[in-house]
Amino acid sequence: DAGFQDGDHIISVDGVKITQIGDAIEKILVNKANTVTVERNGQQTDLEIPDDLTQKVLAATKPGIIEMRFPFVVNEVVKGSGADNANLQSGDSIIGINGKPLAFFQDISQELALLKGETTPISFVRNDETMETNLEVSEDGKMGVYPKSPLSFLQTKKETYTLLGSIPAGIKMGVETLGSYVKQFKLVFTKEGAKSLGGFGAIGQLFPPKWNWQTFWIMTAFLSVILAFMNFLPIPGLDGGYVLFLFYEMITGRKPSEKFLEYAVTFGMLLLIGLVLFANGNDIFKAFFK
Incomplete structure (x- = not known):
């Protein structure tokens, strides 16, 4: 659109x-x-x-708006797969499927999805030589390989900081992350945004399949920033709720009654529990019905 x-x-x-x-x-x-x-x-x-x-x-059923296109280069071949039987090797660059010249991973994946369970000719480059072979596509439209990461085709820039220099850099990154999250938070109150909420399953998907210390600490810091922001929301039961009551007492000069505070905290806890159940329910629904 x-x-x-x-x-x-x-x-x-x-x-x-x-x-x-x-x-x-x-x-x-x-x-x-x-x-x-x-x-x-x-x-x-x-x-x-x-x-x-x-x-x-x-x-949309398929999340995202844009993604990077990158070549389909084999990183690892799954034993016993169609790619293994076709004698594909690590480093092979796929350049064509079923007689069609295709240069990018996304295009090749779409073509394979149309050839489920079929045997099709494929073209690939190995050691600067163009070769062809027949590939048996699996029933789920896969070759049976692990492609190289998109990051391996990008030009990256590494920035290093001294111990003292890392402090302002970390603060800057934290402020930017918080600002971005606050902007995104308003989407929760839309119909589409509510459906995209996730719980523990969604949090688990944020982490890569292989352990990476840098990713672990970045995600830990990200979740800490989110929890800190959520804790200051004016919901009874959270710190933000108690701050709201303190402001009320400062302005009116009267402390809310114990009965009111009890009902308010109970309502806040029920609201939070309901939100947790709703978010994790979304995860379950997406896992089994999408």
Whole structure:
């Protein structure tokens, strides 16, 4: 609906130059950007973003708005799979399926999904030599390989900090993370946003399948920031609720009655328990029915 096409290279969002795909997604979906400039076929084109794009993305069965295209290079072959029987090897670069020249992982995956359970010719490059073989596609439309990570094709920049320099850098990152989360929080109160809420299952999916200390500490800090923000919401039973009662006492000069506080805290706890059950119920529903 926004007019994006495969192969578009995002240049800027609302006039701000983009260097990371995450920044582009946040500006488009959270900050409600109006215009995205992309490079398409060697020319720059301005795309007007519809106001309801965020709601449509949240309601879509396939999450996300844009993703990076990257080559399909085999990283590991699953033993006994169609790829193993076709003698594919680590480092092979898939360039064609069923006679169609396909350069990217996403395009190849879509083509494989149309060939479930069939045997099809594939083209690949090994040691700068183009080769062909026949591949038996599995019933779920897979080759039986683990592709190389998209990050292996990107130019990355590593920034290091001294012990003292890491403190302001960490504070800056924490403030930016909190600001981004606060902006996203308003989406919870929409129909589409409520359906996208997740519980313990959704939290578990944030972590990679293989252990990574850096990811672990980043996610730990992220969850800590979220919990700190949630704790200050004006809900009875949380610190934010007690702060609200203190403000009431400061303004009126009267302390709320014990009976009122008891009912308020009970209501707040029931609300929080209901929210936890709803979020985890969403996880269960998505796991079994989607």
